[in-house]
Amino acid sequence: QTIYLKDYTPPAYLVDSVHLTFRLAPTATRVLSRIAFRPNPDATSSDFLLHGEDLTLISAKIDGAPLTPDVTPTGLRCTVPNAPFIFEAEVEISPETNTALEGLYMSNGMYCTQCEAEGFRKITYYPDRPDVMGVFTTRIESDLPVLLSNGNPTDQGDGWAEWHDPWPKPAYLFALVAGDLVNHPDRFTTRSGKHVALNIWVRPGDEGKCAFGMEALKKSMTWDEDVYGREYDLDIFNIVAVDDFNMGAMENKGLNIFNSSAVLASPETATDANFERIEAIIAHEYFHNWTGNRITCRDWFQLCLKEGLTVFRDQQFTGDMRGDAVKRISDAVVLRAHQFREDNGPLAHPVRPDSFVEINNFYTVTVYEKGAEIIGMLKRLVGDDAYAKALDLYFARHDGDAATIEDWLKVFEDATGRDLTQFAKWYSQAGTPRVKVHEDFADGTYTLTLSQHTPSTPGQDHKEPLVIPVAFGLLNDNGDEILPTQVLELTKAEQSFTFDNLSSRPIASILRDFSAPVILQRAQTNVERAFLLAHDTDPFNKWDAGRMLAQDVLLRMVRDDATPDSAYLDGLAVVARDDNLAPAFRALVLSLPTEDDTAQALVDCDEIPDPAAIYTAHEALKLHIAQHLQDPLPRLYAEMTVSGLYSPEAEAAGKRSLGNALLMLMSRLDGGKQAAQQYTGADNMTQQLAALNALLKIGKGQAELQAFADQWQHDRLVMDKWFGLQVACAAPDAAATTAEKLTRHPDFEMKNPNRFRAVFGALKSNAAGFHDPSGVGYDLMADWLIKLDALNPQTTARMVSAFDTWKRYDTDRQSKMRAALQRIAATPNLSRDTTEMVTRLLG
Numbered sequence: 001q002t003i004y005l006k007d008y009t010p011p012a013y014l015v016d017s018v019h020l021t022f023r024l025a026p027t028a029t030r031v032l033s034r035i036a037f038r039p040n041p042d043a044t045s046s047d048f049l050l051h052g053e054d055l056t057l058i059s060a061k062i063d064g065a066p067l068t069p070d071v072t073p074t075g076l077r078c079t080v081p082n083a084p085f086i087f088e089a090e091v092e093i094s095p096e097t098n099t100a101l102e103g104l105y106m107s108n109g110m111y112c113t114q115c116e117a118e119g120f121r122k123i124t125y126y127p128d129r130p131d132v133m134g135v136f137t138t139r140i141e142s143d144l145p146v147l148l149s150n151g152n153p154t155d156q157g158d159g160w161a162e163w164h165d166p167w168p169k170p171a172y173l174f175a176l177v178a179g180d181l182v183n184h185p186d187r188f189t190t191r192s193g194k195h196v197a198l199n200i201w202v203r204p205g206d207e208g209k210c211a212f213g214m215e216a217l218k219k220s221m222t223w224d225e226d227v228y229g230r231e232y233d234l235d236i237f238n239i240v241a242v243d244d245f246n247m248g249a250m251e252n253k254g255l256n257i258f259n260s261s262a263v264l265a266s267p268e269t270a271t272d273a274n275f276e277r278i279e280a281i282i283a284h285e286y287f288h289n290w291t292g293n294r295i296t297c298r299d300w301f302q303l304c305l306k307e308g309l310t311v312f313r314d315q316q317f318t319g320d321m322r323g324d325a326v327k328r329i330s331d332a333v334v335l336r337a338h339q340f341r342e343d344n345g346p347l348a349h350p351v352r353p354d355s356f357v358e359i360n361n362f363y364t365v366t367v368y369e370k371g372a373e374i375i376g377m378l379k380r381l382v383g384d385d386a387y388a389k390a391l392d393l394y395f396a397r398h399d400g401d402a403a404t405i406e407d408w409l410k411v412f413e414d415a416t417g418r419d420l421t422q423f424a425k426w427y428s429q430a431g432t433p434r435v436k437v438h439e440d441f442a443d444g445t446y447t448l449t450l451s452q453h454t455p456s457t458p459g460q461d462h463k464e465p466l467v468i469p470v471a472f473g474l475l476n477d478n479g480d481e482i483l484p485t486q487v488l489e490l491t492k493a494e495q496s497f498t499f500d501n502l503s504s505r506p507i508a509s510i511l512r513d514f515s516a517p518v519i520l521q522r523a524q525t526n527v528e529r530a531f532l533l534a535h536d537t538d539p540f541n542k543w544d545a546g547r548m549l550a551q552d553v554l555l556r557m558v559r560d561d562a563t564p565d566s567a568y569l570d571g572l573a574v575v576a577r578d579d580n581l582a583p584a585f586r587a588l589v590l591s592l593p594t595e596d597d598t599a600q601a602l603v604d605c606d607e608i609p610d611p612a613a614i615y616t617a618h619e620a621l622k623l624h625i626a627q628h629l630q631d632p633l634p635r636l637y638a639e640m641t642v643s644g645l646y647s648p649e650a651e652a653a654g655k656r657s658l659g660n661a662l663l664m665l666m667s668r669l670d671g672g673k674q675a676a677q678q679y680t681g682a683d684n685m686t687q688q689l690a691a692l693n694a695l696l697k698i699g700k701g702q703a704e705l706q707a708f709a710d711q712w713q714h715d716r717l718v719m720d721k722w723f724g725l726q727v728a729c730a731a732p733d734a735a736a737t738t739a740e741k742l743t744r745h746p747d748f749e750m751k752n753p754n755r756f757r758a759v760f761g762a763l764k765s766n767a768a769g770f771h772d773p774s775g776v777g778y779d780l781m782a783d784w785l786i787k788l789d790a791l792n793p794q795t796t797a798r799m800v801s802a803f804d805t806w807k808r809y810d811t812d813r814q815s816k817m818r819a820a821l822q823r824i825a826a827t828p829n830l831s832r833d834t835t836e837m838v839t840r841l842l843g
């Protein structure tokens with residue numbers, strides 16, 4: 001059943017308050033609810049319908065009088081007074097057998113919840129929609145020592161605890177945790193002097209992995225006060241780590257629940273990348289308190305209202321903590337690799353979709369990351385001061401509301417006087433715009449002509465021009481900047497911009513700072529790209545010039561075995577040794593586009609990509625780079641040694657990232673000697689894992705792999721790395737068999753999403769392995785998705801996207817992938833989640 005944005009109607013009844021009692025028991029938890037309803041004056045219907053799934057109704061009452069409602073598999077209906085009334089119900093649920101990890105479930109003996117988007121209906125009967133907001137009081141009865149819910153603790157006794165959340169909220173922000181947990185406590189005083197108790201709750205044994213997350217939380221709280229003027233609003237803020245979790249984390253009011261991979265870290269067990277991700281996710285969930293909780297979404301079509309804005313805010317935060325340039329480049333890498341891929345395939349959808357079957361299928365890179373790009377473009381177009389003014393107005397006007405994208409844009413229109421009608425199309429039009437560049441120079445005048453075109457996407461054949469902010473600057477041929485960055489507004493299908501009084505032909509730097517999520521199509525010589533790599537003052541475009549050189553080299557290597565251009569290799573060598581450039585930046589310049597990026601680049605040239613040939617070209621290029629840098633490699637690698645105690649801060653992490661990029665290159669020349677040495681000497685996971693990675697990539701490291709397993713057997717998160725790395729590093733013809741072998745490992749647990757993703761996410765990312773011409777990768781993936789769907793539809797549905805590029809390949813691969821998808825589609829009782837995804841994929 002498809003739900004449409006255009007069909008929105010206001011709720012028939014509103015909730016004033018909710019009182020819940022949980023009598024916890026693994027297979028027979030009782031949930032008692034007492035809900036104060038009143039008719040909504042704005043309603044268009046008086047139908048009283050409560051959502052409910054997988055519930056056993058024990059009893060129900062209205063204003064104290066027992067009744068027998070009309071119950072279906074999706075909800076409950078009954079007649080109610082045309083005036084405020086109290087609805088009471090008792091239901092029974094079974095958290096222990098809930099492997100979908102949605103609603104109330106158990107993980108390692110601990111009870112926890114995940115209600116976003118529509119999981120609360122698996123807890124009790126309720127109007128489970130975000131525009132119904134109530135004040136929740138929760139009583140938990142259990143012998144477990146730690147009992148947590150939203151808001152502030154109000155009372156507790158032997159075997160029970162009560163919580164009250166004064167802030168009205170939708171049911172998707174409800175949370176409950178009960179378990180044998182220990183906490184890492186701290187405190188924070190808000191700038192107006194409010195004292196807040198902070199806790200990170202974990203299983204005994206994990207106490208030592210909380211300190212970094214706690215620091216990140218305090219930094220986030222300070223940052224949101226300083227940058228957005230937002231203070232925390234309860235006496236307590238709890239974070240809980242859970243091993244079995246479908247996503248990264250969840251912003252439940254006052255009780256954030258985290259996938260343990262998104263909060264637990266120690267130098268020995270977490271990499272620099274893990275630390276950075278944890279800092280960002282802690283910030284993200286904390287920032288949701290204002291952008292998501294205090295101002296929530298009217299309906300799930302507005303998901304990007306909270307997610308796009310909150311991702312944008314966490315990106316700003318990370319930029320402030322760790323450096324804007326490197327953060328911007330990393331975000332662009334992710335966007336191009338994943339969001340552009342989504343936009344170019346059968347799963348393309350607008351940032352605000354206009355229909356869905358299962359909303360969980362729309363927690364996508366498009367909604368999140370492209371949603372964040374839209375905020376960034378808006379900020380760039382109106383300027384920093386106007387952005388700040390608009391945000392203040394947004395918080396003032398909509399605090400307590402369930403809002404829409406229209407509300408959001410209206411705030412900007414009112415604050416700036418700008419008409420955002422055309423800009424709003426970014427929310428409704430799917431697909432990645434291509435911006436073609438044409439340059440002219442005559443009589444001292446440089447003319448830049450930009451034209452935009454968005455390819456059609458499923459259900460959207462006709463595309464209109466968007467407002468595209470193009471940050472732009474000019475250099476002269478000495479490499480001096482003669483026109484500092486300015487923002488050109490491309491609003492028409494084609495538009496020209498002129499710059500005069502120039503003494504010679506300038507070199508243009510276009511789309512600086514990746515000012516819009518578009519693909520720039522620019523015919524440019526590699527000499528000119530190498531010039532920008534050497535001289536551009538904009539760090540993003542300096543990096544991107546190197547990236548375009550690499551892509552050009554790779555395409556020519558794939559097509560006719562060409563040897564890499566010396567403009568590229570020489571440019572790379574200069575950057576690699578340039579001490580004036582941050583090591584983290586240099587590491588990014590040394591990195592190559594992914595094999596999947598190269599495949600898409602070929603598709604953009606109307607060619608059929610061959611994953612095996614792309615793999616070969618990538619491997620060959622890495623060897624060429626290693627050989628070209630042979631002389632300085634050992635010295636540069638030694639220079640990146642970080643001595644002293646491990647610190648996850650940006651500077652040390654940057655040195656390690658460059659050092660490890662160099663190690664990967666060195667291992668192609670020295671047979672892994674340096675990597676083996678690094679492995680033995682490593683005192684932190686970053687260095688240990690990078691060394692193992694370098695060894696496995698060159699077909700070595702079996703002894704280290706075994707030693708790693710022996711050392712880390714007891715640590716689930718570290719063992720996830722062990723599972724994933726083997727598949728990621730496997731040669732194309734061994735990837736599927738490696739994955740298959742790992743599924744038979746005693747520690748492979750398909751019910752744990754992190755473990756499942758470690759193996760199958762790595763198979764999906766190993767492009768040449770997944771697309772091995774035998775089809776074994778497709779078959780293995782399909783086999784396991786069919787098995788997992790019966791247990792965990794959400795994680796299955798997300799992983800089916802492994803097949804989203806099927807239409808770009810040769811007919812043999814296409815028919816094998818189509819057959820795999822059809823086999824999944826034909827599975828009896830396939831979940832709604834996976835059914836929607838395979839239907840869209842098969843299109």
Ligand code: ARG
Binds near residue numbers: 116247251285360363
């Ligand atoms: N709102 C959460 C976040 O972005 C994501 C939770 C989504 N979970 C889900 N099952 N759809 O931080």
Ligand code: ZN
Binds near residue numbers: 284288306307310
């Ligand atoms: Zn979020």
